[in-house]
Amino acid sequence: MPSPTPSSKPSPIPTPTPSPKPSPTPTPTPTPEPTPTPTPQPTPTPTPQPTRKPSPVPTASPRPTGPIDPLSTEKLPNPKQYVEKRGAWPAESSLPLVYKADLQRWKGRPYDDNALTGFTVVLDPGHGGKSSGAVHGGKREKDSNLAISLLAADYLRALGADVILTRTVDEWTSLYRRVGISGLLTLDRAGGFFPGESWIEDLRADYNKMIEVNLDNVDSRLGNIGYRGLAQGIGVNELWRRHLDLQHQINDVIWISVHSNGSTDTTKHGLTLFFNTAASTLRTENKFLSEKPICEVWPVNPAYNLYNEAERHRLCDNLYTAIVDAVPELAVPAGGRYIYHGNYAFTREINLTAVLIEIGFLSNPADRAIITDPQQQKTIAEAMVRGIYNYITR
Secondary structure: OOOOOOOOOOOOOOOOOOOOOOOOOOOOOOOOOOOOOOOOOOOOOOOOOOOOOOOOOOOOOOOOOOOOOOOOOOEOOOHHHHHHHOOEOOOOOOOOOOOOOOHHHHOOOOOOOOOOOOOEEEEEEOOEOOEOOOEEOOEEHHHHHHHHHHHHHHHHHHOOOEEEEOOOOOOOOOHHHHHHHHHHHHHHHHHHHOOOOHHHHHHHHHHHHHHHHOOOOOOHHHOOOOOOHHHOOEOOOHHHHHHHHHHHHOOOEEEEEEEEEOOOOOOOOOOEEEEEOHHHHHHHHHHHHOOOEHHHHOOEOOEOOOOOHHHHHHHHHHHHHHHHHHOHHHOOOOOOOOEEEEOOHHHHHOOOEEEEEEEEEOOOHHHHHHHOOHHHHHHHHHHHHHHHHHHHHO
């Protein structure tokens, strides 16, 4: 996929396919998607306790002299003060532990129709509709993303998994519509442990609006203004921290965003995977405070520090190993990296075990022949599912 337009929470270098917060042109009316159906909930661990208040930290950066227009296309005055004083949330949850599936129930299961029963996999085919992704040799990334995801969904269901697809046809699906889908799934799983809590309903309303508006753009120079909700800006406020902390507890769901890469260098090839870490997110956020317009970075909030980086890395390892075993031509060059840390909307605003996979480079003729061949797509999808199975059962 070609380099995306950076959003308020920017893309990394090197640039993977998806834009963390793209600025699309006016959106067409999307085909409505059903609200995700949750998996049966496991017996929760402890009885819910009252929600703790977050440790005292700054909730936003100090304001410069004069008002800030959140829709301004100018840059922040004196961005260094925001970098120095924005603060960070502690690397601990603001919520009591209310949800924890017993992952041992899946360990050692044979590869059969009961292997993944009770586990949920979200497959997120990148791009769609007006967003084609990478286009090379007459092939569009959005098409192969969807084809491989649909095949993988069928293979996962054959193993008993519950599968959610963020799109099933060629339609526009914004980054923050996808975030909204993940949020509703989370509330279906764990929101009931906080009865009568107004913040749960505040989050639900925000997720629903993200899904309804289905447009990410915040820069008036680029078209209609969309909606990023509580995820707008740099860092996270107290309520969005709760969103991320609650998702952190959901350990029987994984999220895989399916893409293929693109580059002006046609020699680049191979399968790569991406996810956010706290350090990579902080680094790129601070960089973009001085580079991007106010509409992309405002408000400025404390940094978030509770991503489950170890599980994300383990999922990446399992996916890479399984797919490259099945299709050795997709291995990265000897000595090359296949896992990258950066700042991607999917794995920044979705705090499940979430990763982004780039199945080779459409810009590379050899990779493109594999990615777009129907039989090879089946092989890739089967191998992806084998990697998911290995991650869950070993």
